[in-house]
Amino acid sequence: DAKTTQPPSMDCAEGRAANLPCNHSTISGNEYVYWYRQIHSQGPQYIIHGLKNNETNEMASLIITEDRKSSTLILPHATLRDTAVYYCIVRVSGNTPLVFGKGTRLSVIA
């Protein structure tokens, strides 16, 4: 699976959009981009995934660049409960194990 690069930490003001970047320049054509988050002392939680097109669900939006070498997870209106470590993962399919990096620690500030 391709490797990903994420900033170690980010801050976001409560109520503002949180934009979390991820670089995956070696991504292959059949690899998906997944995002998970982990709130302190809990197991990781699935957020969203995509292949080529932008995706949106009730939690977030995923914007994938046309060349697929990078993506951005957008939390449209961040709340204090969104404070967590966010992991960007690239994997061939849903049937392969998730390989986590260190992720981005997002702190939402009141």
Add this chain to the structure above:
Amino acid sequence: DTGVSQNPRHKITKRGQNVTFRCDPISEHNRLYWYRQTLGQGPEFLTYFQNEAQLEKSRLLSDRFSAERPKGSFSTLEIQRTEQGDSAMYLCASSLLLEGEAFFGQGTRLTVV
């Protein structure tokens, strides 16, 4: 369905003792994964099952570690002769075969003293 359940939530053991953790996946999920997570790091993959078959084991899974999923439902992870370096959070996750979303349990925190 209450999600993935892991027991115990916390375990303190003396070095050299054996410990066993249990994971109950979401019913009908045929994939089950074990991960280990140490402070400040992302979860590290250990092994996974498809139904009762263990399909892959990480190099992190030394001979002291063994995992089973005897009837394709719950799974156990045993660590023999525990060492202080085994202290970590052990996470279990499950998923359906043809879908990518994995659901994680709350984990078992192991402390070896």
